Amino acid sequence: EVQLVESGGGLVQPGGSLRLSCAASGFTFSSYSMNWVRQAPGKGLEWLSYISSSGSSIYYADSVEGRFTISRDNAKNSLYLQMNGLRAEDTAVYYCARDDSVSGYRGTWLDPWGQGTLVTVSS
Amino acid sequence: DIQMTQSPSSLSASLGDRVTITCRASQSIRTYLNWYQQKPGKAPELLIYAASSLQSGVPSRFSGSGSGTDFILTISSLQPEDFATYYCQQSFSTLRTFGQGTNLEIK
Numbered sequence: 756e757v758q759l760v761e762s763g764g765g766l767v768q769p770g771g772s773l774r775l776s777c778a779a780s781g782f783t784f785s786s787y788s789m790n791w792v793r794q795a796p797g798k799g800l801e802w803l804s805y806i807s808s809s810g811s812s813i814y815y816a817d818s819v820e821g822r823f824t825i826s827r828d829n830a831k832n833s834l835y836l837q838m839n840g841l842r843a844e845d846t847a848v849y850y851c852a853r854d855d856s857v858s859g860y861r862g863t864w865l866d867p868w869g870q871g872t873l874v875t876v877s878s
Numbered sequence: 879d880i881q882m883t884q885s886p887s888s889l890s891a892s893l894g895d896r897v898t899i900t901c902r903a904s905q906s907i908r909t910y911l912n913w914y915q916q917k918p919g920k921a922p923e924l925l926i927y928a929a930s931s932l933q934s935g936v937p938s939r940f941s942g943s944g945s946g947t948d949f950i951l952t953i954s955s956l957q958p959e960d961f962a963t964y965y966c967q968q969s970f971s972t973l974r975t976f977g978q979g980t981n982l983e984i985k
Contacts (some may be wrong), residue, residue: 790974799916800922800965804972814972817879850921862910862928862969868921 757781757867759851764872771841771876777834777851777869785829788812788854790865791836793847793874801847804836805854819845842874848873880904880968885979890985895956899980901949901966910970913942913951916979917962925964926951956982 763775791803804825805814805863813825826839834851849872852865881904891897901911909929914922924933926942929949939954953960961984966977 761932792976799979800916800967800976802967802976805972805974816973855927857928860928862908862912864912864924864969865914865928865967866924866927868923868934870921 757853759853759867759869761849761851761869761872764849765872766875766877767841768878769804769842769876772837772839773841773873773874775836775849775851777836779832779834779853782853784827784832785809788863789825789827789834790852790854791823791825791834792852792865792868793845794849794850794871795844795847798847803849806834816876838874841875846874846876853856879973880907880971880975882966882968882977884964884966884977884980886980887978888981888983890983891956893958897953897956899951899964899966899982901944901951901977903946903947903949903968903970906946907968909945909972910968911942911944911949912934912967912969913940914965914967915960915962916965922965956981 758780760778790805803819805826822840828870852868854863855866856863883902885900911929913926916922930942941952943950964980
């Protein structure tokens with residue numbers, strides 16, 4: 756079974772740091788690009804970051820560029836999100852999601868998603 | 879960044895109704911458009927990819943159409959399990975973006 760499990764969320768003070776992890780299983784992790792997406796309480800989905808299968812291509816949303824760093828360890832089947840300079844508006848459930856596609860089609864989609872981990876930024 | 883705008887933001891409908899949700903992109907995204915369903919307290923799930931391809935396991939009452947800037951998600955006959963929030967998402971740009979969501983409620 757293809758599965759993604761996030762961990763590392765919790766309560767952190769404004770200006771603090773947190774590192775989220777996403778453990779992948781049931782598929783060849785090193786062959787897939789990955790993403791982080793978040794959802795603030797009662798709000799919609801916000802795409803945050805993308806990393807290619809090798810880690811050579813990385814993209815960020817403007818809202819987290821310069822503060823968050825995505826990385827991966829293919830030997831450990833794990834994806835990470837290092838979050839620095841946290842703000843109250845970063846309070847959200849953070850999801851990791853696999854980037855999927857089909858041969859011959861340039862577009863991609865997010866499937867599956869993990870269950871999410873809650874990050875609360877508050878003093 | 880490519881902006882995605884869904885309409886309506888909320889919708890009330892009855893069991894058996896046919897429902898359409900629209901998603902408009904701020905520029906052409908060809909067919910690089912996906913739809914997701916999210917139920918309260920759960921992670922989103924993929925419904926439709928590449929604008930019109932049904933994800934494996936998704937009931938055939940769901941369908942997607944469109945290309946360029948205008949896209950539609952249709953549910954042909956609402957079932958109790960379909961009351962949820964629906965999001966569109968573009969993958970034309972390396973900076974992926976979602977629509978703001980459409981909350982589908984029971985009338």
